[in-house]
Amino acid sequence: MLLEELKTFVAVIEKKNFTRAGESLNISQPTVSLHIKHLEDELKASLLVRANKTFHITPAGVVLYERAIQLLHLAEQTKEEILWQHNEVSGILRIAASYTIGESVLPEILTRLHYKYPDLHVEVAIANTEDVEIAVREFRSDIGCIEGSVQTKGLIIQPFMEDELILVAASGHPLTNIRHPKGADLQTSHWVMREVGSGTREYTDYLLQSIGNVKPSKTVIGSNEGVKKAILCGLGIAAVSIHTVKAELDSGKLVQLKVDVPLQKRIFSTLYSPLMAAKKHVTVFLEELRSK
Numbered sequence: 001m002l003l004e005e006l007k008t009f010v011a012v013i014e015k016k017n018f019t020r021a022g023e024s025l026n027i028s029q030p031t032v033s034l035h036i037k038h039l040e041d042e043l044k045a046s047l048l049v050r051a052n053k054t055f056h057i058t059p060a061g062v063v064l065y066e067r068a069i070q071l072l073h074l075a076e077q078t079k080e081e082i083l084w085q086h087n088e089v090s091g092i093l094r095i096a097a098s099y100t101i102g103e104s105v106l107p108e109i110l111t112r113l114h115y116k117y118p119d120l121h122v123e124v125a126i127a128n129t130e131d132v133e134i135a136v137r138e139f140r141s142d143i144g145c146i147e148g149s150v151q152t153k154g155l156i157i158q159p160f161m162e163d164e165l166i167l168v169a170a171s172g173h174p175l176t177n178i179r180h181p182k183g184a185d186l187q188t189s190h191w192v193m194r195e196v197g198s199g200t201r202e203y204t205d206y207l208l209q210s211i212g213n214v215k216p217s218k219t220v221i222g223s224n225e226g227v228k229k230a231i232l233c234g235l236g237i238a239a240v241s242i243h244t245v246k247a248e249l250d251s252g253k254l255v256q257l258k259v260d261v262p263l264q265k266r267i268f269s270t271l272y273s274p275l276m277a278a279k280k281h282v283t284v285f286l287e288e289l290r291s292k
Contacts, residue, residue, distance in 0.1 A: 001042060003075055006068040008035035009047065013057060013065050014140075039064070069139045073275065080280050090119035093281040096141035098199055099224045101268055102126035104243040105161065106145065113288050120281065128222075130197040136271050143282050144271040147199030147241070156277065160289045161268040165203050167257040168245055169237045176255045183211035183261060190236035191218040192227050200224070203264045204239045210261050228254075 011021035012032060022032045040047050047061035057065065080091060097106055102124055110122055125141060132144040136155065147163065167186075175181050175189060191208075194201040208214060219235060221227050224244045231238050232253060248254040270289065276282050 001039065003072065005035040005039050006064075006072055008032055009039055009061075010065060010068050010072065012036065012048070013061070070275075073139050077275070077279055081278070089117040089280055089284055090121075091281065092121045092123060093143075093285060094123045094125070094141045095143055095145065095285070096125045096127060096132040096135040097145040098129045098132055098147045099126055099194070100147050100163070100200060100241040100244055101145040103224055104241065105268065109285075109288050112291075113285065116288075117284060120284070128195065128198040129202075133271060136273060139273065139275075142272065142276050142279060143285060145268065146271055147266060147268055149199075149202070150271065152271070154273070155271055156274055157269050157271050158286075159267040159269045160286075163266050163268055164242045165200070165207075165239050165264045165266065166242050166245075167207075167237060167239050167259055168231060168249070168254045169257055170232055170234045171252055171255050173234060173237065173255070175237060175257055179258065181257055181259050183259075186211050186237070186259065186261075187214045187216060189216065191216050192230045192236045192238040193218055193220055194224070194227060195220055195222045198222075199266070200239065200241065203266060206264060207239050207261065 008021065008025060008027070008031075011024050012018060015021040015024060018032045019029050022029045025032075036047065043060065043064070045060040046058050047064060048055045048057055076091070095102075095106070103126065106124060110124070113120065113122065125135065127135065129146045129150060132141070132146050133150040133155075135141040136144040145160075150157075169175050175185060178185060191204075193204045208216070217236075219230060221230060224240065227238050227240065228245060228248065230236070231240075232248065237257065242249075245254050249256060270286060272282060
């Protein structure tokens with residue numbers, strides 16, 4: 001069973017298309033089909049059930065997909081450990097990060113990492129906290145950076161930074177003229193918030209419960225930048241990480257609302273499989289996080 005064939009099989013499953021899988025691996029569609037046939041012949045089992053231009057994965061295919069991911073990561077880890085013996089840090093580090101961390105915290109850290117290890121290539125996928133956990137569990141990412149709570153069974157979770165959620169509005173919003181807005185003022189305001197599954201949304205819901213478990217008028221936007229721009233346009237108020245709006249607060253475009261309800265502090269954490277603990281890529285990234 002060749003690693004290249006396993007790579008092809010994993011790509012087909014994840015891309016859900018033979019042609020797109022070939023494009024992602026820089027091989028032709030006939031070569032993709034040949035790799036799948038070789039695997040099926042060797043395993044004496046059907047891995048995919050083809051129907052017109054679609055396919056469904058068989059039970060045997062599910063087993064192979066799960067094992068293939070583990071085998072490919074083991075092969076990559078073996079290569080990295082050998083390079084580590086020569087004090088080399090190269091290859092690809094795949095990070096899955098929740099929006100606040102990926103957009104507002106990681107850029108500075110990755111810049112320092114690049115200057116220390118120029119041969120290390122980093123790929124960052126930004127998603128909500130729930131999707132980050134899934135990516136780590138499925139080994140699509142070497143390490144995750146999260147801002148909410150997750151199921152940690154079978155994973156290593158380590159805090160690396162404290163974050164503070166604050167309530168903000170555009171400088172011309174009516175609530176900015178009230179020295180200390182009350183719970184009633186917040187209940188009747190229009191809110192802009194992240195989607196369910198986001199760490200920021202988790203804490204926004206907690207804040208709403210603390211002012212009376214109300215369900216205010218709201219607009220849901222699936223990114224921090226989208227929430228921030230909507231607030232800047234005067235759409236409403238939002239609970240956001242202080243890291244995401246520092247420049248706007250300094251410039252006066254946004255105003256922090258001094259509310260009489262307790263706002264939350266939360267912890268940013270890394271999340272990774274024990275199988276990743278020895279990876280040099282992961283080790284140097286964790287060291288850089290701790291040095292911030």
